[in-house]
């Protein structure tokens with residue numbers, strides 16, 4: 061009985077999948093976008109990019125939820141955050157996730173960049189993906205900065221004032237920068253409205269297509285490089301080492317004389333890759 | 334080079350498209366850019382300010398202690414979007430908002446003092462002696478003297494604007510300390526240490542009425558040559 065139900069369900073799902081595949085090709089695309097061969101060693105570090113994506117997705121989702129209660133005016137912003145934290149069901153959880161995933165996002169982006177940097181993942185042909193990634197980093201910093209003021213408490217307020225004043229030191233456009241952010245020449249209702257607009261519409265709208273581009277470029281070149289690219293590089297390395305060895309022999313330097321390659325008795329360079 | 338251009342266009346067409354593109358581009362970009370940048374245009378190009386230009390009361394001169402500063406708050410009415418008078422006064426019988434839109438600043442008031450350079454302590458305080466006898470009804474010349482001897486300092490640190498406070502350390506030396514990055518000033522607001530690039534901001538427009546009340550207008554001592562925004566103060 062159970063076996064029959066299971067095989068029926070399997071048939072039905074296969075039918076749906078085939079139907080979608082014929083009409084949209086979505087299954088092949090999913091396979092192409094979701095599966096990626098990575099080397100077995102250190103496979104976990106290749107998940108840092110996905111961790112960023114996951115955290116940003118959390119930001120979008122919890123951010124949309126917070127908008128149901130948040131009021132971007134100087135007289136009500138703080139009270140609406142208070143309401144979220146104390147009266148709305150699971151408000152602490154939703155806002156907590158928004159807050160903490162924002163904090164973790166900055167840390168994970170740092171680790172992601174470090175991993176790409178130290179593994180040389182920015183080299184040709186992946187330079188543009190690094191560039192897009194740096195733009196994404198700046199947008200995330202912008203989001204973190206503008207989100208801080210929206211709480212409209214002492215902490216967020218002063219941090220933003222200090223941040224804006226740092227901007228005012230920039231040469232030539234310092235004044236314009238701070239007046240743009242303040243929405244005038246003093247902190248007031250206009251400042252909160254602008255930060256809200258930037259945090260909730262401008263930067264998310266800019267970040268979404270760039271994430272798409274980042275993923276597209278990633279899939280185009282792969283996270284690790286093709287297997288053949290890897291074996292080719294290895295073969296080239298062997299070749300140069302062999303040539304070095306030959307030239308050393310030609311110069312009359314007998315490698316069997318003593319242990320001058322310092323790799324021990326039964327070791328040679330070739331054996332140590 | 335890959336061949337990008339499939340049908341070559343003539344020079345005239347090219348110029349025509351270029352001109353049309355510029356005009357259409359300008360029509361499409363100027364309104365939204367000016368819309369978003371209107372505060373920049375109003376403040377930087379037209380020199381307007383959101384802050385009320387009038388006199389605001391701070392405190393009475395007899396409230397200023399002898400050998401340390403005291404802080405007082407002042408509020409300057411501001412006009413920004415829905416806080417503007419057209420919005421607030423559109424229906425005078427119904428209040429538009431529960432909040433008065435103001436810029437709240439703290440002012441440190443103190444008597445100008447001479448500092449002993451070895452100990453850092455206050456050596457002499459320029460507090461006019463007639464203050465011991467009366468706290469109002471000052472004559473013209475007395476008001477002048479009071480005005481000359483009072484430090485009217487903004488509490489906004491000259492570095493990045495955190496609020497400074499007055500602290501007395503263990504050996505009895507008092508200083509303004511900024512909590513953000515450790516900027517230090519003496520009682521006259523003179524720079525002593527830390528990241529700030531200058532002395533504390535002083536209010537330039539100060540007046541004292543006959544009853545001893547001190548009033549200020551919004552505005553600080555920013556050297557004329559210096560760009561108004563370096564460092565920036567609100």
Ligand code: FES
Nearest residue numbers: 490492493511516
């Ligand atoms: S803001 Fe006062 S020292 Fe930086």
